Amino acid sequence: MSAITHPLRSLQIPERWNAAPKWVRIGTIVLALALAFYLPFLNILPFAYVRTDLSPHGSDWASVLFLVVVYMIAAAGLNVVIGLAGLLDLGYVGFYALGAYSVALFGSPSSPVTEWIAQRFGLSEGWAVPFAACIPIALAFTMIAGVILGAPTLRLRGDYLAIVTMGFGEIIRIIAKNADPITNGAAGITNVPVPPGPEIDGRSFFNTSDAERWYWLALVMLILLIWLTRRLEHSRVGRAWLAIREDEDAAAIMGVPAFKYKLWAFAIGAALGAIAGLLFGSKQQYVEPGGFHLQLSFLFVAMVVIGGSGNLFGALLGAFLITYLPERFREFQEWRPFAFGVALVVVMVMRPQGLWPSRRRAREFADRRHEAQEAAVDV
């Protein structure tokens, strides 16, 4: 009765994967990674149709890949908050914006903050914090913001938390837009620093035209973060998150300090969002408040939930679909948000557990559905 009906299930992919010899598994992973790194140059015909720059108004393929990976990092972070700890965060864009803004504010020689520091301490004109030092600054900032937001609000019930976090995301944007003396307001900040690298043809290694280099950088970052979050998920902390998600009271009775771990989930999710925002801001070399609308928050949540919340690879799949499909079908420009709305409703109504749920989640959903049917028969 409770068997999960799914056409892919009959292939028994997880079972076969686990049963395969070690060299097959390592070989497959290496191949998949090689393919991922090769993607920007994919030009062999039947496969090249995945490219987004085939039509004249198409967008640059490598830039799209970069954006996909950046959103995948954000989705992986939000998956920790929503999928593992079960906290509904609708203001995730706030952390993403904080990440982008902290690298811009401290790293750009033309931002009001660096100008003020340079003047205050008598540093030379055009001084700025080097890119490498901006990363810890961004992480520290967003993690502190995550704790400041989380400490008073994480005691709230789930849906209240959603609204408060949504407010947070919007407040961050409005501050970025209105606090002219700090953030330069709606005009934004230019000259956002790029990662250091050898100069090629007189241009820096990471520049605006060679987007595939940015893509590779983001991909390396993503792989590292996937590895880290997987380790975290299977640790004591990860088990605590799952326990809190399933039943907070029961977890607390069993000795899990729920509040502390919820705060951790918030801070870690925030840090991942910051990394995504930082990469985004650095590639654009320009940060302005208009890029951090609340709709982006909804998009992030949709990625995690459509992909299958709780399963890291589900969230990555969701991020891929939601970022890639609209870019691939750019011809339908203005229809895209409408189609997205309809698709959200259809997918959720047909498959509330998401496209690729974790096995535990899928069981849970099947169970709930079963309960509902039983209840309906009784009445």
Added chain:
Amino acid sequence: MDFDSLINGLGGHTLDGLFRGSVYALVALGYTMVYGVMRLINFAHSEVFMVGTWTVLGVYTVLGAGEGSGTMMVIAATALALVCAMAASATVALGVERIAYRPLRKKNAPPLIFLITAIGCSLALMETFGYVLKVFFGEPFGRAPVNIPSPLRTSALIEIGDFRLTNVHVLVIVGAIVMMFALDTFVNKSRIGRGVRAVAQDPDTASLMGVNQDRVIMMVFVLGGAMAGVAALLYTVQYDITSWSAGFLMGIKAFTAAVLGGIGNLRGALVGGLILGIVEVYFSTLFDSSWQNVWAFIVLVLVLMFRPTGLLGESLGKARA
């Protein structure tokens, strides 16, 4: 900080706050009722309101009502706009329930999933007015805000210095309060209202006692939608404008109002809406008005931190109090 202008114009600002707040209160009713019965934030409610404003525009256009209309025309156009906006909003609210929520209720899905479908519905409805209808009918649909020429002429009833009470103020504030009391009486006195309260208190027991839960939920969406329709008419009277995204901020503020008064509590929605309206106007006067939209969120966070059940406490089940 501009205390002088706040103190000098205190009466006018308060009136202005009540004026805004009464629309927030009416929209908040929809959130509060759905939350009370289903424990779920109906994110698509802001678009229910938005559809109402467009219906008002449609009625005025069909009747040809505008600034120069005669008295009979004004009354007829306003009444018809009211009825049509209520009907349209209620239909949309009901449609959202049938298409997006009911299948999920049958599957007993967790609240997060409802929220996502609601966001999907909200987006689809916004885009319908922002783009899809423009493809078929052209203007006035589309991304640009549309002017709604209100046939009502503004005339001052009382004028003392800066304080100016107009017929529009009276219409909006009194209209909102009357609708609130009508709904409150309906929920407290009628047979259907008793069903609503029963389901809000305990859905399982209510269905054992023969309350049709599906019908109650439909009723709640229809009532909430109709109130959003009234709000839509009053909004157009106030601001003479609508757009495809008119619902977004309104939705957030109305939700804040509902939480402020105690979500699930009908009278709380009225109190919360009016207080939020006044706070917003006062703070916009004190500080720069570009921060106007931040106050709603700050109020919300403070209320949730110090009194998460709102000013009047939650629970539609105990509506009789």
